[in-house]
Amino acid sequence: MNLRKPTGGAIDRNTLLRFTFNGRALTGHPGDTLASALLANGVHEVGSSVKLGRPRGIVAAGSEDPTSLVQIEAPFPEPMLLATTVELYDGLEARGLAGQGRLASLPDPARYDAKHEHCDVLVVGAGPAGLVAALTAARSGARVVLVDEQNQAGGALLGVEEYLDDRPSAEWVADIVAELRSTPGVLVLERTTAFGMYQDGFVLALQKRTDHLGFAAPASVARQRVWRIRTKQTVLATGAHERPVVFADNDRPGIMLASAARTFLHRYGVLPGSRAVVFTTNDSAYCAAIDLAESGVDVPLIVDARPEAPARLATECAARGIEVRAGHVVTGTEGAGRVTDAHVAPLGDIKGRGVAGHPDTVVCDTVLVSGGWNPVVNLFSQARGKLRYDAVLGSFVQGEELSSVRVAGSATGELDLTSCVRQGREAGEAAAIATGFTPGGQVPLPVSDSRCTQRSGLVLWRVPGAEDASFVDLQRDSTVADVLRATGAGLRSLEHIKRYTTIGTAHDQGKTSGMIAAGIVAEALGVELADQRPTTFRPPYTSVSFAALAGRDRGELHDPVRVTAIHPWHVAHGALFEDVGQWKRPWYYPRPGEDLHAAVLRECRATRESVGLMDGSTLGKIDVQGSDAGKFLDMLYTNMMSTLKVGRIRYGVMCGVDGMVIDDGTVIRVGEERYLVTTTTGNAAKILDWMEEWLQTEWPHLDVHCTSVTEHWATIPLVGPKSRDVLAAVAPGLNVSNEAFEFMTWRDTVVAGIPARVCRISFSGELAYEINVTAWHGLAVWEALMAAGEQYGITPYGTETMHVLRAEKGYPIIGQETDATVTPQDLGMSWAVSKKKPDFIGKRSFARAENNRTDRKQLVGLLPVDPTVLLPEGSQIVETDRLPEPPVRMLGHVTSSYPSAALGRTFALALVRSGHERIGETLYVPVDDSLVPVTVTDSVLYDKEGARRDG
Amino acid sequence: MTSSVQPPGAHLPEHPDFLWENPEPKASYDVVVVGGGGHGLATAYYLAKVHGITNVAVLEKGWLAGGNMARNTTIIRSNYLWDESSGIYEHSLKLWEGLEEDLGYPILFDQRGVLNLAHSLQDVRDSVRRVNANRLNGIDAEWVDPAGVKEICPIVNVSQDVRYPVLGATYQPRAGIAKHDYVAWGYARAAHAMGVDLIQNCEVTGMETSGGRITAVETSRGRIAAGKVALCAAGHSSVLAKMVGLRLPLASHPLQALVSELLEPVHPTVVMSNAVHVYVSQAHKGELVMGAGIDSYNGYGQRGSFHIIEQQMSAALELFPIFARAHLLRTWAGIVDVSPDASPIVGLTPVGGLYLNCGWGTGGFKATPGVGDCFAHTIAHDKPHAFNEPFTLERFTTGALVDEHGAAAVAH
């Protein structure tokens, strides 16, 4: 069946597009949507309903359509699009859905992006009101953005064939668009839906840039773009959606909104069927009836629920052989895949108490319905504008003025074109003035030849009849019976009824059904709609793909990758990496055939026996300067920093105000008024923020300035008994002797020809130096150290070996041995907690009851009785060698566990209740199905006397 | 899952024909529960059922279960780290397992398991620690490697060649989801049937005390005398407690969530990731339900900022590349009351007869039956139940926190 008219509509009949729907090969034309092409081919039944499996067709012509859900299969699978919003392209493959879509199994190859835009006036909707609002604001010199979800401007004018000022309305539209496009500072975006309206003029809009190109979409162009628009003033010219009237069996394909049929006719040159009954409560459907009749559709009957038909329009209908039955309603339909008959009867009582008389049956293949218009107030409501019920329109409308959001056109409930345009002009002027511009060059109001200007209709939500077949939400299969069950169950709130019936929760979010549901509820409860709170309009206005929202922040760009200056060397030498915060740190450097343990044992052994080095550049480094720097650090650290002598280094611990350890590191005193603080890799930014917070908000009187210098320095710990020899070889100007260069001191010198600061600190217990050079020279110095150490078998090591070496010495790692419940005392670091200082952050919390319990969890070492057994990190510790029934009392957990080359056995660190008192005790660690006996020891297991520190 | 003959929505249960009446408030009740969300309704239910206290009113300022109960992502699990937390959450999970029968209401409780993903070596250590603690506490838990993750949820991207690869996950098979509205309505219906008055559109505007004891609440529908008053007001707890001069260590934050359109089943479990900040399940009808972190600032507006949603989407696509062309259908926000240690405050207050249940942050839904039971016990006996005994207000003074912030488990 071909229902395409030979002429008319904005389609290109000279070009044929081939597409497949439900396996059928069909054709359409450029300018078509999938829906219009299907209708042109006589296809009304698109899919089936989610719950009852009833056939579903096309109800509306735009994004408010509740039923025409399709799955795109090619070019790339995309679920749950409306046939009415899919622009047709050659090769499109789609199928109708039963309420659920299917995700592709392959990754989406398309690109997505986002763009920020700032403007004075944003106009949403390029219908007559929006166009004039935009042009008015643009002529004032304001920066204007005009967005519209359609592929061309015109709005409701696209769906009618009307003349403005005696010429086709399309010409009037084209002139305005042309002027807008040629005005500097104006951006017109088609295929762009404003879907979210947030605080301070922040509006999100989705632009579909290449969807309509199908297979021809260039891979290099982002398929969809999220516009993040920051506007001073917004004009919402979002139009109105026609709503249906609910009646029995109102869900059959072939039953559509009158305005939709008119749009398909005028915009796409498609007839909705061959014989149409029109059912209306207002004037606007008469135009659809007349237009269709003039296009060759047999329109036997207009059923008007109002007691009297509008005289002038009725006369026009009579002239075209259309019978008008006032005071009548459609009470039901027949048909299988498509409507075949409509039942018509007088509406005895317009309040909807019952239908008088026996229905007449009228044969038809199309029923066009109009129950009035719902202004699109979604964005206004998202902007937190209050809504009010308008009893004349039977819908919610703008209920208050907002200072930066104006509503114009049929979005206000106004249906007369000239009035809509006037509102657009006024809104454009007001928006321009509000942003400091002076309107100039007033846009004249056009004169329309539209027949349908009368706005008052009858508010009728439903026709009494078979309630369980009277569908309120066609997509959710929710009926009048469901609504009445909900109110009968005791529910009063629309939100409850929405949830009970699921009305308004489907893909269309109740655009055409929500108002009707509210009306039926109010009738059922005998309350005034004006007293009912409408359910909230939530973003997004129409659905938005996840990928569009993720934009470019995927893969590598999901989160920045930070690498050190020496990173390329690590990569070239086969390092495996560990993510620490955003940093990539070498984890270990396996040689062929080595696993983690083998590599780490080798790296540890080489370091303890000769020399190793690692890339420590990721450690946070904060330069703290000012005459009060010492005083400031005394408050931040648990120990005293102000007494540190220039040239010396001290280890320090920081706590939160709750007394729990938050970070640790070394502090070196660079000068009288200058310290360099190091932090853990992951906490660098947090600690800088922490310092700034205290400085700025509590102690602004202190003369202290902090800045991050983490990335300025490449930091290379050179570790092991041969480290002194290696350093001496590359730093000939430095006296490396123990006497001249003591532990916990630093020297500025030259290393491998590069100015360097060398710190004698050790995180392994070995003789060690930390060499700091500007990051620019980091790789060169690293390579020089490798060369100088070659004769000693110098071995690069990663974080895992670093962890083992420090664990053998009982040094905790913040975040591994601690979890925000651990104090310095728990870590056995009372020595690092000043007794002299009157106060420091966290000190007061140490005096709380919980901190003084003797059974706190404390850091200890654990030695498995069987020295070959490696305890899994994260294992729990129990007291007995048999497990009682759960819940089992746990004493603590294993924080770190390694095989140790130096100890010739496995060992672990653990937090254990009363740990310090338990040294020497045997405890048990459940591992799989067994209990592993372990001996509790001091946390320092290697070189307790510190003999190796000085080489 | 969906049968091939039935349409995808057909298997959902029907609601009962009657839920509850809408009475006028009486002048006086033995117990007034403030807040008609999940916790308030469950508390009233257990007061009536377990303790025989039926002269009870639940006062709700809006519509029943219209706050966080209507806004959460319905994840139910008990795999918390600390003994105190796992105690009350496991108690809750056990009640969930019999709740449908108990309430005589189809709550769609579906034990499809939860995966908590680990993305760093420290995540792995923390996860293993939690699994071991869970097991010793009698909670089902296992550690699964990336291949195991893939087996449980084939759509998770376990490639090691991504920004934050999945290094494994904890898995709690008994965890799952339920239909939040149905849970609330099940409690409401059952409580109503036992004589509890459910009073909607009734906002508490003040409280009366006498001799250090609560005597009545002032409401938008008049004064209501009360023997005892139990606060179950989540994000609004601070405002209510202040009416009797009680300060709470809470901050109310927006928490956003979202759903997609209905999709064929692709996601058989629940996946949570702390490191990339997202949690996802697929609800019974087929929509993907997702949540993320809280918005940073205090807020009572039930509205968050959109960049949080965008970040959540990029995180979701890292884990689930096939979601690229799923569509965001609806977003919303609740108000969560976050305590300093991310654990709740449930128990007595310095005001006689006034009881406090708050601070659940993002974890309140899963606790509904458990805390309802324990809180009812606390109210009935004027003494905490063993499971809520650790969750006192005094712990912030003594320092005996239950710090689930520091614990690896995503605290929601």
Add this chain to the structure above:
Amino acid sequence: MQLIPCPWCGPREEAEFHYGGQAHVAYPEDPSALTDEEWAQYVFFRENPSGPFAERWSHSAGCRRWFNAVRDTRTHDLLAVYRVGEPMPELGEKDQVAS
């Protein structure tokens, strides 16, 4: 996403800022003189009003300065911003900050 008017930089996107909770909670002069209860009040207890709230923000991705703001927590509208050390600006009757 809100615009937050940094008193140093002017209005900037919310994503540039870090939130710092209640303003004007001074570190105690002498914590050791406080009872455990008083100390706990300082460490953990903050106002949490539904309405105007004096709070701290840091322009962490901008000038990195902390400042104070009065924001209505119901609407998220910023009623005032002021620099550290400056007194809270006079607000209208309805915008009084609860304390």
